[in-house]
Amino acid sequence: MIDGNFKLYYTADATRGLIYVYVDGVYLATINQYSATTKYQKVWVSPILGAGEHTLRFEHKTKKVSIDAIEVIENDPPAAISDLNASNTGMNPGNVELTWTSVGDDDLTGTASSYLVRYSLNPITTENDWNNAIAFSNTKVPQVSGNLESLTVSGLDPRLTYHFAIKTRDEAGNLGGLSSGTTTSARSIASQRWPLANTMTPMAPGCTLALGPLAPIHQLISATITSQAKSATEPRS
Numbered sequence: 009m010i011d012g013n014f015k016l017y018y019t020a021d022a023t024r025g026l027i028y029v030y031v032d033g034v035y036l037a038t039i040n041q042y043s044a045t046t047k048y049q050k051v052w053v054s055p056i057l058g059a060g061e062h063t064l065r066f067e068h069k070t071k072k073v074s075i076d077a078i079e080v081i082e083n084d085p086p087a088a089i090s091d092l093n094a095s096n097t098g099m100n101p102g103n104v105e106l107t108w109t110s111v112g113d114d115d116l117t118g119t120a121s122s123y124l125v126r127y128s129l130n131p132i133t134t135e136n137d138w139n140n141a142i143a144f145s146n147t148k149v150p151q152v153s154g155n156l157e158s159l160t161v162s163g164l165d166p167r168l169t170y171h172f173a174i175k176t177r178d179e180a181g182n183l184g185g186l187s188s189g190t191t192t193s194a195r196s197i198a199s200q201r202w203p204l205a206n207t208m209t210p211m212a213p214g215c216t217l218a219l220g221p222l223a224p225i226h227q228l229i230s231a232t233i234t235s236q237a238k239s240a241t242e243p244r245s
């Protein structure tokens with residue numbers, strides 16, 4: 009078995025006796041399986057064993073014993089992601105690209121099973137923040153620990169600034185801690201400024217200035233600018 013502990017499921021009745029549990033050749037505990045009446049699915053839970061592989065051995069003496077099942081419980085969660093970064097690609101309104109380095113199924117070792125991605129208009133720095141954040145459903149399969157991951161979060165409002173956080177899940181369902189990073193918020197548009205194709209030149213009063221051509225995001229914006237006549241008393245610039 010791997011890191012964690014285990015549960016031994018057995019049936020107790022009047023014919024059963026003592027079972028001796030050894031881990032890595034060292035005596036750990038005695039389970040008394042005797043019961044005056046038959047009891048199915050009794051459970052004995054081992055203490056937490058250290059990380060690494062362990063060998064279990066069970067012994068009995070005069071009376072019969074039973075082992076219906078052994079359930080291995082994995083207690084070693086993935087590490088917290090330490091370098092989550094969020095950036096806007098600029099060309100797709102409502103999209104933000106997240107990048108981070110993968111962690112393992114056991115701390116920084118191995119390969120995890122899935123990612124839980126959440127976002128919020130508020131910083132996500134506590135478990136309470138996490139619980140109140142919005143989940144971004146994804147089917148991303150983690151790479152082995154230490155590789156660059158990326159994920160595009162879509163469907164955001166380009167006018168707002170979002171904060172992001174990720175937790176990594178292992179094959180036993182253990183969740184890693186909250187991700188952290190220097191940049192965990194991003195607008196989902198590249199910039200609040202954009203170039204004008206036209207050169208601004210003095211215009212006669214009442215003229216209109218067309219904007220364009222613009223990048224796709226800016227097609228959301230249309231504007232008409234009307235120049236105004238300067239008054240006779242205003243100095244000309």
Ligand SMILES: [Ca+2]
Binds near residue numbers: 178
């Ligand atoms: Ca594991």
Ligand SMILES: [Ca+2]
Binds near residue numbers: 114178
């Ligand atoms: Ca694990």
